[in-house]
Amino acid sequence: MKITALVENQTKCELKAKHGLSLYIETQNHKILFDLGPDNTIFDNAKTRGIDLSKVDTVIISHGHMDHGGALSCFLQINATAKIYVQKKAFEPHYSKFIFLK
Secondary structure: OEEEEEEOOOOOOOOOOOOOOEEEEEOOOOEEEEOOOOOOHHHHHHHHHOOOHHHOOEEEOOOOOHHHHOOHHHHHHHOOOOEEEOOOOOOOOOOOOEOOEO
């Protein structure tokens, strides 16, 4: 198994840093993305690393924050066949209540 960080808050290499997370995980049988990051940073960094995101077969989005799944709609434009795993209500509006404020 090989894990490559495609989006991370900091970088010490040629990749672009961005608030968020995306990990590319390659096994003998699968090409997996764990989270997608917030924007097109994933695509730029994948290109730099020579990773073809159109070949990804599985996407797992950990939760509905934009810094983890914001690039989903752009990803689906280049890969319409990957299975997407995400909590059903992950991208619905969520609020926290603090002293009667939302």
